[in-house]
Amino acid sequence: SQTIHQWPATLVQPVGSPLSLECTVEGTSNPNLYWYRQAAGRGLQLLFYSVGIGQISSEVPQNLSASRPQDRQFILSSKKLLLSDSGFYLCACVNGQGDSPLHFGNGTRLTVT
Amino acid sequence: AQSVTQLDSHVSVSEGTPVLLRCNYSSSYSPSLFWYVQHPNKGLQLLLKYTSAATLVKGINGFEAEFKKSETSFHLTKPSAHMSDAAEYFCVVRRGSSYKLIFGSGTRLLVRP
Structure with missing residues (x-):
């Protein structure tokens, strides 16, 4: 079965600084990958999904971007x-x-902050 | 268009009493339906899924859900609540082979001793 690794677990960053969150997947190949955001008191919002290397679909216009440089790696920036x-x-x-x-x-x- | 409505934002029960978390969906196609549980600061864990094989679906931790097409409902139940069941629960619908999943807004379950 799949295992998904995300890091870091917590992050505090100042306004205006850059961001890079990484996600890697084990136990499967050619998965569809997703980034969701959950704001306080709200449900899950789909930000990006990817059906393959280099293929990114954005669900909402925003300050974020995503990349998929490898089959099992998904980065939010x-x-x-x-x-x-x-x-x-x-x-x-x-x-x-x-x-x-x-x-x-x-x-x-x-x-x- | 698809949508998912979780009818209660909060549900409070006493330990040992039944749990009912309500979910209604709308979908023009035969949907796949899921229930997920999320404990604080954790990812979402799959409780159970409906895939048209059987209308009554049994999941982990004693939970089950019944698909009722005539009522477009997929309510989650458990005969006897345990303190460890306190968490947030999400009903999710996926239309056919779509890459996208639609999440309900969540129901927070509180279990009183």
Whole structure:
């Protein structure tokens, strides 16, 4: 079964600083990969998904970008963080389509000060 | 268009009493439905999934859910709540082979001793 590694677990960054969150997946190949954000008191918002290397789909216009340099690596970035970027960021993967469930990493808690 | 509605943002039960978390969905196609649980500062864990094989689905930790097409519902139940069940629960729908999953807004379950 898949294992998803996310790091760091927590991060405190000042406004205007850059961001790089990394997610790697083990136990599967050619997965679909996702970045979600969960803001305080709100549900999960899909930010990006990727169906293959170099293929990124953005769900909402924002201050963030994503890249997939390798099959099992998914990176979330920002050049200049905003206060509104604070939240809990979750990486997820699914192998195949149809009824396959999403598997989640343990998340990164980002606080922008 | 697909949507998921979790009818209660908060549910409070006493330990040892039944749990009912309600979910209604709308989907133009045969959906796949999932329930996830999230403990504080953790990723989401799959509880169970419906894939049209059986309308009553059994999951982990004693949870089960029943798919009712006529009511477009997929409510989550457990006969007897345990303190460790206190968490947030998400109902999720996936349409056919779509890459996207739609999350409900979540229900926070509180278990009183």
